[in-house]
Amino acid sequence: DEFFDLKPQGRASIDQLKNKNGVNALLIGVYSLLDGVGSGNTGRTSTSSNYVFGGVASDDAVKGTDAGDQPEQSFIEQYNWLADNTYFLGKWWGMYDGVARANEVIQIVKSPEIKDMTDAEKNQVIAEARFLRGYYHFECKKMWNNIPYIDETVYVAADPNSTKIPNTTDAWPKIEADFDFAVKNLPATQSQKGRATQWAAKAFLAKAYLFQKKWAPAKALLEDVLKNSGKRLMANYHENYRNGAYNNNAESIFEIQFSINDGTNGDNGNVGDNLNWPYASTAPGRGCCGFYQPSHNLVNAFKTDANGLPMIGSKVDGSEDTFNDVDLPNDQGITASTAFTLDKSIPVDPRLDWTVGRRGVNFLDWGQMPGSSWVRDQTYAGPFIGKKWMYYLAEENSSTHSTNKRSTNNNFRVIKLSTVILWLAECEVELGNLDAAQDLVNQIRNRAKTGSVQDASVNYKVEPYPAGTFTSKGADFARNAVHMETRLEFAMEGHRFFDLVRWGIAAPVLNKYAKEEGAPGKEPSGRTFVKRGYMVGKTFTAPKNNYFPLPQDEILNSQKDGKPVLVQNPGY
């Protein structure tokens, strides 16, 4: 039988991994899925930026590109959510693969056969793995709400059917438990910047409380982070969206690491977002695809009134907001070869031009954005392009992969101190401390006011709320103001849809958005133009659409004794 004794080549068995090196490598494997890429599906469906689910599904962005491209993204954009849409499946695969890898390392590190690690070392591995397991489950929880929570007591490496457990038990307690363990067992700082710290765990635990409206414990954790983590706001808003020295900056609490020119074909850069680049080869990314374009609604949200304040009303669901009544002037319907002068006199928040590329305004150091030639199909998808993940021309080679300029090492900052500040503001509003909330919001607005601007020729105007505004206008106004500030500060970062749902205002906001984005636009000059006509009649139905449908294939594949253990979300 020696003749048949042929061991697999180039692969390892579980026994080979039961040592310090093996455990550390498996833990790296858990981290490596934070970017959403590498679990066998296309990265764009499971990318950490959640640009489809958090962005395109919300009022921040439209799908972009042309009508026929990636129709399944169009279905998500237009609330036609079918359980067999491969985007849902891709996200599920990516996140649960992360869960499986976390369970794998937790099981192995607990093995008594590992002799070359101290208990403290083992404990830290478990803490990092549980942090990541909590993170991946959290991603699933906000997508689908009813999810199975897979931990190391359920998972059996050699048996892929071991994880067939129901999704009928609320996952929040277990997500909290994982983050709580991480809080208690992770160090405050780590020598390797990519690793989770105690502060990251606290922020995520607070986020879990926030999603459950557990305001008081959330507040306590957020205050702790704000006061004791040593993090500070960067002087300039834009420094959260630059790479190089700005990666892992003083504001960043948890950040997903991207690397380029590392011996792969750029696969460890932000390739999950590699369709989200301008169409022209004279633009960052050197030409492709044109997905994920900011909506008119988002651009209009950055308009400020004469006092430099957002144009919002006092209704929580935004129904009294006025920013979208008239559109900010833009080049919709005007081709790049046709002369165009942008009316820059209307006051806008400077964060607009760090978030959105628009014709006539500087685009980082690439010169002015030239309009429709950078857009794949302006008549379909509008005149704007996203900007936060773009790189500077001067940094083209240092920050992009050599063969693929659409793979960059501009890290994705999942949680920043600014996030913590606005979450804390949210807690303060809900706990009735409107002045405290306003102070927090004003910290963010003041940074926007004093930071660098993209294009001095634009009339930027942003001011803090005058003292007592929140108190005098009441809690609903304060809520709306915090929501608005959150939207502006983190626009195009993939959080918007999930925020709308957790605020309970997804249906009114999105139905209003669909109606207005589908209708013709109107500028102050009286010029009218066509917006996204295809959004006419698209309806967001609550509560059904508050969560996505579980992937059809996963329900089919969860059969046990002829019956699926997973239950589809209501309405699908």
Place this chain on the structure above:
Amino acid sequence: QRKVTGKVVDSEAQIGIPGVTVLVKGSSKGTSTDANGAYTIDIPQNGGTIVFSSIGYETREEVIGNRSEINVSLNSDTKALNEVVVTGYASQRKKDITGAVTVVGAKELTATPTASVTQMLQGRASGVTVGNDNSPGGGTMVRIRGFGSINNNSPLYVIDGVPTQGTLNQINPNDIETMQVLKDASAASIYGARAANGVVIITTKKGKPGEPSFTFDFYTGTQRPGKMLNLLNTKELGEYLYQADLGAGKNPSVTSPSVQYRFGPNGEQTIADYIYPNVYGTLPAGITYTNDIADPNLGKTAYNITKANKEGTDWQDVIFDPAPISNFQLGATGGSNNAKYAISANYFKQDGILRYTKYNRYSVRANTEFKKGRFTLGENLTVSYDERQGITNNDESNPIMFAIRVHPIIPVFDITGGPAALGGTNSSPYNGFAGSKGVNLGNAPNPLARLYREKDNITKGTHIFGNVFAELDIMPGLKARTSLGLEYNQYNRSEYFHRDIEAAEARAANSLNVINNFDRSLTWFNTLNYNKEFGAHSLNVLVGTEAVTTYSFGFQANRSGFAFDDLEYRYLDAGAAAGLNNSGGGATISALFSQFGKVNYAFKDIYLADFTLRRDGSSRFSEANRYGIFPAFSVGVRLSEYAFMKELKFLNDMKVRLGWGKTGNQLIPNVYNAYTLYAADPIRNAYDIGGTGSSIVGGFDLVQFGNPNGKWETTTSTNLGLDAVLFNSKLEVVVDLYNRVTSDMLTQIAIPRTSGTGTIPFTNIGEVQNKGIDVGLTYRDKIGNFRYQVGLNVSHYKNKVIKLNNDPNATIFGFTTRLPAISATKAGLPIASYYGYIVDGVIKDDAEAAAAPKFGTYTRAGTFKFRDINGDGVITAADRTIIGNPHPDFTYGLNVNLGYKNWDLTLFAQGSQGNEIFNYVRYWTDFNTFQGNRSHEMLYDSWKKQGDVAKLPRLNSGDATSQQISSYFIEDGSYLRLKNVQLTYSIPTGWSKKVGLSSAQIYVQGQNMFTLTKYTGLDPDINLRRSGNDNQDIHMGIDEGAYPVAKSYLVGLRLGF
């Protein structure tokens, strides 16, 4: 000593018989006839007797006397059917075969010149289906009696005793003597664990005793593209864009759907004069030309300036061109009774009809055999080297799909007319093409540019295939044989990818990818064969052992950022180090060890029986499940030997056969299926944990779940056959009924991905059934000098998945494209059934729309009416269902040979009936998919107004729903193809002798002259097209824009001297 010459002809057909052994009785002097049946032999002065013998003919003796020319005619030996064929590790008289075996002779096989051995089988043998990717040197795929497994359904090939499961491209078809297809278990089970998909036994040409005889074969010809798709021209595409914008509720005269077109209020069309930059009228001053993709002014003041083609470029015409094909073969055979040889050299050269695709093969074969006393030593060896250039896929990113998608307004070249080699003036040898750069020109690259720039990306293969054998006659009737076989393949491919300045989604950097693969397989078998006749009984006993080991290894590396594009510069070291990337995969190793035995017994010629037993062990399974035992038996009764049958004068021979047996299949794509494995992978599991931005730390993750309980797939087959020869041996009939059940099918049952993304293990749970009937009929006769033969074979199988696992709803989906999976494999249905929505036409008016089930907000007048399968009133994913079947009702081949004196006309037609094709090309041409060119039908046959009964939905540039996978894409794939017409003239021997030739034939041939089909795609013969990879049968029948078959016109010459 003197010479005798002459010709041996078939007594009925009156045409020369090649390969007849001509011997002087009682001596070792001998020769064999050439292709025309002519021979020359040295005879002793004292004369004697010449013996003429040939398989399939009655032996004839002629006393020489003082004659110097002896012409004889041989009677065909149809009654006796004494032909001996190789059916396992031994040979057997054809008439004694009791299993289901089809023998295909050299003449039929080489009638249609092809590059590949397996392609020659198409339409020739009942029960055998052949698919091929029509590209030069491309793969072929053979399926015998349906589809027994959702894994690998390729048969085992045994060439001169050496087994292989490769593509056989390295074998020169002209070297083949015969092919035997072993279709049922009773015939094939001697090959045990690898025989479940049938076995094709290939015997190459061996030497024959006699003077050296030389042959020279040559043909050359041209191949021409056939049907093209009817797509829109520039003006029509403008009209389409206009209407589609109107349909989306826009006003195209205000919001132009495309910058190259301007529309008046009533749709009046103006087309831009330049598309890059986009200019109406003359080019403004200050615009310069560039072919440098890194030019900072590119797209601002510098352009690869491109004029609009206002009439429209016919891209399909641009990429398809007539192409030459030629074949040269020189061979020599001869020897004595103690030493025989057959050697040949071949050069085959085929250019593809798709420009810049080609295949060249150089091969040498040497078969020799030496005999002294009781000992025989011999070898069979082929060494070949081939070069293949061309597209390597049949999916959406091949040049054919690009030609279908690219806009007609784009000319082939920019204003420079292209690179100098293509007649232009561009300063660069690789630039000057026009493309989709600009706005609203789609993203399909210029297909000619792709083909031209990648013309030097060649796959080079070196192949050695052969064996050495020795045989010892231990005692009368007892023989020992040993054979050591080797298969060795090495491939090298250098792929260079240019920057393409003109493309919308341009490659910003050039890059080089080098791939090296190596595999080898060693087979050693030993047999002992005992043959004995006693009285009316005859017995043949075979026992043996066989050991097989395989090893394969691949390496790949790439770099980018080459300073120059020159051919001489395309080596890895010349690229920038920053883009360095390489991968080595793991090696694949496997081993197989077997013991086998076989007994053939015959009583008189009336009762025949075979028993076979084989035990196989495979490294692909864990120790506990390593061995499998595969028994089989078959029995035959020659009814025509019974007295009551003998009274039936029209009946010459009749035999009924019954066979049963088990065969195995171990060819799961994963040789390490038994193991749960972890791997390091810089993409899957490495991470920049240090936050450096430019380096990664390696990780590990579980990449494969193992199944230690996996064991053989077993196919149990039962065969009932009838062989009959009727009407003075004019009609031969072979009918076989069979039932094949594959149990313990190794199936990858989808797992919940909550357990991670490791490869799913193969588990023995599925069961698939194939039932069918194979019919072969041959009728031959002559009327005066006119002779004819008609052969027809018809095959039918019915494929059904009995179960996949214990869950009746378990489904295995085919691959996904841009849409969810197109095919589904599920219990109760044939493998790879199409799966999607059913479309009940286009909704003709508002009233119908109001009543129709709603698909979100899509449904209205002029949209597809999707069927509400579950009756819940709305269209959801739950309404997807089975929408078609890729399996044919039957396939058939028709061979007609007509002869008159020296003229021969051969017709060969072949076809398939009742199969359906999923025409995925229509996803691109008939719907609003990207900005591509569209079909004529989409513009003209779409819904326009209330009441229209239309084929396609209303034009709407916002529509992303109509192109859902639906029954719209399903088409009848039936076809009848006239595969071959050949007219041959044999030059009378008297004439050819004058120029020193013993024989000469010339022929003209037309291949694929016409195809009758309703299929609207380029070519209906796509069923088995994705043949290159394992596990592809679960999505057969999907046309992704595959390489179409060419019409070929050839002239050929066969000389013997």
